[in-house]
Amino acid sequence: MIIVITGAGSGLGRELAKVYAEGNDLILIGRSLEKLEETKREIEGAKSINCISCDITNPQSVENLKEKIKHIHNFVDILINNAGVGIFGPIEDMEYKxxxxxxxxxxxxxxxxxxxxxxxxxxxxxxxxxxxGLRGKVNESVYCASKFAIRGFSESLLKELEGRIKVVAVYMGGMDTPFWNNTDHVKDKSRFKSPREVALKIKELDDGRCEIVI
Known part of the structure; x- marks a missing residue:
């Protein structure tokens, strides 16, 4: 299978690339080509691995991504939308940027x-x-809003693409990843599951269901 993974340069994205690698063709997407290459060096068992730098917030960069993928493969079996960012705090303290x-x-x-x-x-x-994306949390109003939005997007795609393409929504708690490095929102991230544990659980539960909750 040909699998595209966004946010593959670190954290859960890197671990998903590892656990889905065996016998598959991987296309790793992220802002930093250097980090993607680091991920690539840690992967074993893939048929092929291609790394593509892309700013997913920029429409032209995403259009360019499509063309770059087309030069490698004519189609994609699985798209894993993993890229994400979290900025936390009381809403009145949040900067517009x-x-x-x-x-x-x-x-x-x-x-x-x-x-x-x-x-x-x-x-x-x-x-x-x-x-x-399932429930509101203190000092996470904007982050939760973004995740509730993707929950609605996923549920709508499930109906829109029924019979054509499977849609799977994954809901997991916090992980001990670099995601938290630039915030003091979480005091002790070591109590969280490792991204490796979460990635393995996602693959284990990826059995045709449309929702995975970890």
Missing amino acids: DIDTVIDTNVKGTIYVTKVLMPMIKEKIMNIISTA
Whole structure:
């Protein structure tokens, strides 16, 4: 299978690339080509691995992504929308630029990539959402808003693409990843599951269901 993974340069994206690698062709997407190459060096068992730098918040960059993928493969079996960002705090303290960053990356970026690659996708779209898309959380109003949006996007795609392409929404709690490095919102991220544990659980539960909750 040909699998595209966004946000593959670190954290859960990197671990998903590892656990889905065996016997498959991987296309790793992220802002930093250097980080994607680091991920590539850690992967074993893939048939092929291609790394493509893309700013998913930029429509032209996403259009260019499609053309770059077309030069490698004529179609994609699975798209895993994993890329995301979190900026936390009371809503009155949130900077406009930070609100834009969260919405542009988590919502518009996911929608842009899905829209542009849709004609190439043969089997499945998997959206990594988080439990922030299931319930509100203190000091996570903007982040939760972005994840609730992708929950609605996923549920709508499920109906729109029924009988054509499978849609899977993944809801997991916090992970011990670099995601939290630039915030003091989480005091002790070591209590969270590792991205490796979460990636393995996602693959284990990826059995045809339309929703995975970890």
